Amino acid sequence: MKLLIIIGLAAVWCDAAQWQDRRFPDDFRFGAATAAYQIEGGWNADDKGESIWDRLTHTNPDFIADRSNGDVAADTYSNYRTDVQMMRELGLDAYRFSIAWSRILPNGISSKVSDAGIAFYNNYINEMVKYNITPMVTLYHWDLPQKLQDLGGFMNPNFHEWFEDYARVAYENFGDRVKHWITFNEPREICYEGYGSDTKAPVINATDIGTYYCAKNLLIAHAKAYHAYVKDFKPKQGGVCGITISVNWVGPLTDSEDDRLAAEIKRQAEWGLYAEPIFSEYGGFPAELCNIVAWKSAEQGYRRSRMPEFTDEERTLVRGSSDFFGVNHYSGTLVSATHYKETHPVPSLLDDAGVGVYNPPEWPQSASSWLRLSPNSLYYALTHLDTKYNKPIIYVTENGWSESPEDGYYIDNGRVEYFRAKLNDALDALEAGVDLRGYMAWSLMDNFEWNQGYLERFGLFEVDFKSEYKERRPRKSAFVYKHIIETRVVDPYYEPDSLTMWIDDGHYFQSAYYNNQYSSGPFSVSYN
Template sequence: MLLLRRAPTVILVLYSCILLCESKTVNEVRHHGRKFPDGFLFGAATASYQIEGGWDADGKTENIWDHMTHNEPCSTDDCLNGDVADNSYNLYKRDVEMARELGLDFYRFSISWARILPTSFPDKINEAGVQYYNNLIDELLKYNIEPVVTIYHWDLPQKLQEMGGWTNSFITDWFADYSRVLFEQFGDRVKYSVYWITINEPREVCYQGYGTNTKAPRLNITGMAEYMCAKNLLVAHAKVYHIYDQEFRATQGGTIGITLSAQWYEPENENHAEAAETLLQFEWGEYAHPIFSKTGDFPPVMKEKVAAKSAAQGFPRSRLPEFTAEEIEMVRGSSDFFGLNHYTTYLVYSNESLEYDAPSYYDDIEAKLYHPNHWSGGASVWLKNIPWGFYKLLTKIREDYDNPPVYITENGFSTRGGLDDDDRIIYYRGYLNEMLNAIEEGSDIRMYTAWSLMDNFEWMRGYTERFGLYEVDYESPERTRTPRKSAFVYKEIVRTRALDFNYEPDTTVMTIDEGH
């Protein structure tokens, strides 16, 4: 049988139809007007570097994204940076007003390490930075919108990067010290209904920033640096979890966990099921297994493959660092919930040929992933609209990790701009529908977060890709925010706690429901 990646389009279409029909057989699309469970929460998310601006305002110091975009301006697609971005440092009240317009239960945002600790360490706390986040939190609480606070969303202080960043094992203490400052400064306020997220998307931090060059700091040392980063990051996260659990939980009553990025990896056919499982264990099992499995530690297949490759390549030990027994126990169970950022699905086939440099991450995996050409997607080349993959992912999390509470902390779709964004609406409805299928089958999913509240600096893509429910006019000094059609649809979903595929909004005016 010819491999499907080389097959004619008609065969690929037929295979996709089989996959879709299989999905519908397992979890058929239910009737319109599907209700969400009682107590289910809806929100939207942003991240500090992507929206705040004020890159050097009021004592804030340089982070790795400031450093990269200032020293290599065209490292981003449009040669732009986050110096001003959405100017949320000054316009946070408008951001909260948008959350009110949508009727959100919560707003997820992140805190800038370099804005709080200008030296990177707790010897000096920047009061202006603390005041900014106090103002934002107070504004949210004023309107009964719960803050979901991400401690680290990719913007490491440049000083720490120059000392090795996430490949330096001392960062476990640096991150713990920083996190303790946040608990002390904001825990009383956030305790209204505390949700702390320690780290956003470890895989992107480590693989893209350290293994390759697609995120700052762009070290591009694959097969080594991403593994060092992964171990240190997991230990740092666990330290912070236990600090909160032992020192703050009793008085602040909060919830703390980590957010992982996890896409679905579908085998190209039954002959590639093992390759798809291996890829999955490397891509997000690397972080989920140490925390959520009963045994802890890195996934067995990952340990075995990296050790074997390392030995064959002449290394005296595995390139994948080992956890001590104490570290395994410290990391295992160190999250109150499974924070999940999910966007898309890939097809996977085994690939043991020497297509990759060795040592390297994908040479260790011996599998490749791709999107069929006919799959429809967004402005981002990696983002295809494949809702059934979301269902399969949520089901696997339930089955593999004893059905942990799942918080969907990001899910969204990119366009090139414009207020009529029907493709985004189709995406949201499809993914929410599959999430409801998983809930009906027993998955313990408790919240859903749209990415993003508004357009923002989309990392290496600059401002060329737009994920916002609200469009931001970057030509305007006021950074005017205007609701897209999807904002009206999302508002109705939040208002009715139901998913109605037939709803067509009146987009003439966005108002605030004062009853919220």
């Protein structure tokens, strides 16, 4: 175990020592990412419909650690021009954001399209395009219209029809400018946390079948939306369509055969369940996990496996249905076949996997319990995907580090250290031949961080959620990231002289940091 950790750290130090010779390609896309419910606010503006997160936070506020919600959040619905100025000041090549399904289809289905919702996203996209910032649009980032959830949501076998219709509305209205589409963000979090557990909306907690049936219906919906784009929109619009899957690295605790197999089973349960049907040669759910679930289902008295099968037609439909692999990556973990096992609901996905998880205490800890700085984890994840799925085009669509509001808003050295480590991982992957096309930092600004509300902050820009206009101020990490984008180099010694960002109209974003000295104020921020 210690040997694996030491080797990882040595690689990071070696990379840092050779930083002058390592450069990102000129056509590599640097960007940042956000999600609609987490930043937009305007939860009931104009004719927007209710989402599952609106319903959850309003009816069960104790579900959120600080009893907050996304009703207003960073109010991007009113402040989108400010957000684009932030992107512009950072020098972003691209910006990944999501569309709120119920903002453009208030009832969830395509019989009613909201003119106000379409206008908002048109204005947002046009503002990006005006400054040559490539919009990357995620169609679904966890905010299902509540009216569709009332009909079963992802457990309804007709879900793919609703999603394809919604995707077509988006392609029709925005596809002349949007050339990068992502169908779903993080299927694991949608299916396991929302349907197979009780940690995310809609909190179905059907531990036995929720994850697996959601997974199949999601994958079919993804494939339908993908083929709709390829057949009816791509010939004229010329874009690409893919999916984003959370791929945190999972390695064996020891070099034993049992631990190597345990790590593979854990990878299948975490992300292979969604990647294998799309990106593998044969399609369908991963074989080893399928066999385990079938065997356990029989032992538990089920008449059939709790994991549904794909028909031959469905398998063919899903296989190959992505132009790129979007990777959300944050951390890594070590897995054992025999040690560190926890008790999970029986039956459930985690009980089916049946492995133990270990996070070395020396790995730096973020403000989020699940996020540590795991050495070389992004490199391991990217090279594994490259080998396993025959060199797919890859975008890192999320990667970031959380800090608490008490950790010093502006001098976020932990986040700076994290970004430098992971961008060195990305350079290592490029040098290893991985077809990595871009990197999106999470997140452009502080946001509503789901169950943790506003207690965990991921933003390059701090948001003053108590201020009338939700003022934004850059952190040190914003300047470090800006420097990396400008130079295409990860300079381990770069320190900004001040934390002030000017924009063209004479206003400026200013932080409490001048000439390497921390100050408590005053602050001046305005752009509305």
